[in-house]
Amino acid sequence: MADVPELHLVPNRCGIWSNSVVWTNLDVTSVIKQNDHIECCPVDEHLAYKMEKKALLKKRSAEETKPIPAIYDEEASAASAVPSTSGHFLLFKRVKSTMYSHRAKRYPKLPSHRRDLQIPVPFRTTKAGEDFLLWECASKHILIFSTADKIRLLAAMKTWAMDGTFKVVRQWYQQLFTIHAFAAGKLVPAVYCLCTGKDIGTYGFIFQALLNKVAVLEVNLNPQTIICDFETALIPAIQGYLPNTRVQGCYFHFCQAVHRKVGELGLKARYRTEEETRKKIIMFLAIAYLY
The missing domain is CATH 3.30.420 (Nucleotidyltransferase; domain 5)
Structure with a gap:
């Protein structure tokens, strides 16, 4: 069945449905045949590329656990590195709802209350x-x-x-x-x-x-x-x-606590501008290395 073309009606740029059609494969990754729009509203020359990328974004959204914006940014960044496609990648606002929809199909909806949480077997x-x-x-x-x-x-x-x-x-x-x-x-x-x-x-x-x-x-x-x-x-x-x-x-948490205390004591300005104050605070942080 993978070779059987699937019919897709495409809206023209004026926002209304035209009689022009595009035939793609079932995976919607390539255009097999297309009938042109009327002359005043030409077909998007990069339609096949956009459909391919949209299919990829949907696939990744359903299969991966990365945040949706991160997936989009990765694909958009990869597209921008290729001169022939750099200006034709889909806008996030055009694919956001589709990506989140495919993500929702994989992950179960959270219940209203924590007590009702049931972790599915696959998880x-x-x-x-x-x-x-x-x-x-x-x-x-x-x-x-x-x-x-x-x-x-x-x-x-x-x-x-x-x-x-x-x-x-x-x-x-x-x-x-x-x-x-x-x-x-x-x-x-x-x-x-x-x-x-x-x-x-x-x-x-x-x-x-x-x-x-x-x-x-x-x-x-x-x-x-x-x-x-x-x-x-x-x-x-x-x-x-x-x-x-x-x-x-943890030394990192120790340094965080010391700097937080420096702020509480109103010493931040002196730490930035006075060498002697900065030296004493740094020496205090170094005490941990004496153990």
């Missing part, structure tokens, strides 16, 4: 078929995502890093808490946790879920060092569930 596993939803707690509204291989990676590595981010999560959740392993000089994400809180009980539940999983996998979690920010609830939770681990404050 509980990886593309390789591994279990990805490690633990789900309806009462605490915590979702923990990881794989057996990532848990084994955590067990093998002696240094971890933990951090929470807030801007990327939906309004139902307060933070995305992530656990990373330092492997071969790189920071590798291993565990993703959607949480509604950032208290000791929340972190305790996460660590207990990990300990339950490693018991099944018959490995041990015994990191020598965990690097994290200075959150008052996270540090005691680590010390309670991983008592042999040294907790090390």
Whole structure:
């Protein structure tokens, strides 16, 4: 059936439907035949190219998880690098609704309330078929995502890093808490946790879920060092569930806190203009290297 042409009526530039037609293949990637518009409203010479790119944008929107604007920007940037097509790429406002429509067909609609959330089976596993939803707690509204291989990676590595981010999560959740392993000089994400809180009980539940999983996998979690920010609830939770681990404050967060305090004390102007003030603050930041 792929060779059977499909008939498409195309609106002319005056905004009304004409009797002119274009025949394309079923994938709408090339024009097989076309009848010209009336002379006062000529056919777009780049119609085939635009239809091909529109089909590509729809395909990527349905298959990828990147934000729709990012997908469009990538394709528009690639088109702009080719002189013959640089001025003929589709405007975002012309394809935006189509792209979002194809994205919506793949992803289930979110329910009105968090308590009604049901994670579909395809989103509980990886593309390789591994279990990805490690633990789900309806009462605490915590979702923990990881794989057996990532848990084994955590067990093998002696240094971890933990951090929470807030801007990327939906309004139902307060933070995305992530656990990373330092492997071969790189920071590798291993565990993703959607949480509604950032208290000791929340972190305790996460660590207990990990300990339950490693018991099944018959490995041990015994990191020598965990690097994290200075959150008052996270540090005691680590010390309670991983008592042999040294907790090390993150230098980046330490510098952030110092500069924030400099602003609170009204020293920003002096830091920018006075060499002695700037020198003392920099020396204070260097204290971390003396440990």
